[in-house]
Amino acid sequence: MIEMTDVHKAFGSKQVLRGVNLTVQSGESMVIIGGSGTGKSITIKCILGLVHPDSGQILLDGKNVEDEERDAFLAKFGMLFQGGALFDSLSVWQNVAFRLLRGSLKRPKDEAREIAIEKLRRVGLTPEVADQFPAELSGGMQKRVGLARAIAADPEVIFFDEPTTGLDPIMAGVINDLIREIVVEMGATAITITHDMTSVRAIADKVAMLHGGKIRWMGPVAELDGCSDPYVDQFIHGKAEGPIAAVR
Amino acid sequence: MNILAGIGRSFLGILSLIGRITIFASLAISHLVRPPFYPREFLVQLGYIGFLSLPVVGLTALFTGGALALQIYSGGARFNAETVVPSIVAIGIVRELGPVLGGLMVAGRVAASIAAEIGTMKVTEQIDALTTLSTHPMKYLTVPRVLAATLSMPVLVAIGDIIGIMGGYLVGVTRLDFNAAAYMTNTLDFLEVSDVISGLAKAAVFGFIVATMGCYHGMNSGRGAQGVGRATTSAVVSASILILASNYILTEVFFSA
Structure with missing residues (x-):
């Protein structure tokens, strides 16, 4: 279980998080929605320790994330980055097996390659892709490779940062289905950031809306459409008029 | 105010x-001294920074040695000291021009490339991805580059020194009518071990500076293409200035007594 309590973060004079309180139960798929620049990515980066909060507490299974041994702590996580963030200089299989080729989870090279190919197959890519380089792949294939890398070491928690951005609707649907299947199959906890309401409905068990550096609304995805909060209503229906300023 | x-x-x-x-x-x-170590990354960087910089450093040394021989010959002729050409070329190349020009050329080639590569990795979130994959970016990206540059620069400069002296020799023998054997004898007689060691020590420091500046500016690159472009420029400029400044300090340390 992940618990964020009163987390604040500022960059210079810009206050991004103003007291985020968020609880994600184990095995739950939480989707965080919100406008651009509302601090969704910073929230994830705070949990991962890529950004240190100014104040507040973040617990993973009851333990403060700041006190955990970094290598063992990070081994529990997988992350799919918005742009894939694949390493250009490494082949696809080396990207997928990156964590299995070094550090505490290191395996023999042949075994790591085998696992990488299996994970690639799991996300719908053929073994022939394994020896290609990221620059040779389409955007959708790069996302799948990023997804394969995120699940390569069977993490307990997976983060998805804008998983369908830049993809055509069909490929976005494929990625959404894959995420849902993999999360259910692995029993992992998932936190997804997205603007794409189709993704929200396909992936989420619960939805949290971040606005003004705080969680504005949180509830089961089934209650999202009936939500009376005007901020949520404006966001999920994409209305230009409403309490959220169109120009930020 | x-x-x-x-x-x-x-x-x-x-x-x-x-x-x-x-x-x-x-x-x-x-x-550098704390595990984990990444030997494969180190070897890749050794090849890129060391081996692939050889043509640049070699050509710089060759032409500099030749030009130096011509300059010393024409300057020395004013007070009948043309015979000092071999020894001055050797000392000038080994003590100063080899390491400094080699360092500046490698700064242009390597610091720019490191800053651009790491800067691009930063703006495309690859550095964050490394961290989430339990890999410390400083260990995986910076240490192999700094170690490879620090170790390969003395070798590069040693080879550059030989090529530079050969440049002076070729010009001396073919253009200035020096006797080939006498040129070589004069070169070796006046060159001391301390000259060579001081030049190689400078080269190691310059290698460290080049890679550190490339990595620092890459890791602190701004967003977008403009940010990476600025990081690249800053890496080359700061590495070049630091090479020249540290060259003066090292020369004081080695030769001021």
Whole structure:
């Protein structure tokens, strides 16, 4: 279980998080929605320790994330980055097996390659892709490779940062289905950031809306459409008029 | 008052930059001796920084040695000292021009490339991805580059020294009518081991500077293409200035007594 309590973060004079309180139960798929620049990515980066909060507490299974041994702590996580963030200089299989080729989870090279190919197959890519380089792949294939890398070491928690951005609707649907299947199959906890309401409905068990550096609304995805909060209503229906300023 | 405030701000900014670079370099050194190590990355960088810089350093040394021989010959002719050409070429190349020009050429080639590569990795979130994959970016990206540059620069400069002296020899023998055997004898007789060692020690320092500046500016690159472009320029400029400044300090240390 992940618990964020009163987390604040500022960059210079810009206050991004103003007291985020968020609880994600184990095995739950939480989707965080919100406008651009509302601090969704910073929230994830705070949990991962890529950004240190100014104040507040973040617990993973009851333990403060700041006190955990970094290598063992990070081994529990997988992350799919918005742009894939694949390493250009490494082949696809080396990207997928990156964590299995070094550090505490290191395996023999042949075994790591085998696992990488299996994970690639799991996300719908053929073994022939394994020896290609990221620059040779389409955007959708790069996302799948990023997804394969995120699940390569069977993490307990997976983060998805804008998983369908830049993809055509069909490929976005494929990625959404894959995420849902993999999360259910692995029993992992998932936190997804997205603007794409189709993704929200396909992936989420619960939805949290971040606005003004705080969680504005949180509830089961089934209650999202009936939500009376005007901020949520404006966001999920994409209305230009409403309490959220169109120009930020 | 505004002018004074501006000068003060600039001065504080420079001090702050020096502090940040010093901390970064200290961290890089501290990670050099702490596991995990990435030997494959080190070997890749050794090939890229060391082996592939050889043509640039070699050509620079060759033409510099030749030009130096011509300059010393024409300058020495004013007081009938043309015979010093072999010894001055050798000492000039080995002590100063080999390491400094080699360092500047490698700064142009390697610091720019490192800053661009790491800067691009930063803006495309590859550095964050490394961290989430339990890999310390300082250990995986900075340490192999700094170690490879520090170890390969002395070898590059040693080869450059030989090529530079050969450049002077070729010009001396073919253009200035020196006797080939006498040229070589004069070169070897006047060259001391301390000349060579001081030049190679300078080269190691310059290698460290080049890679550290490339990595520092890459890791602190701004967003987008403009940010990466600025990081690349800053890496080359700061590496070049630091090479020239540290060259003066090292020369004082080695030869001022």
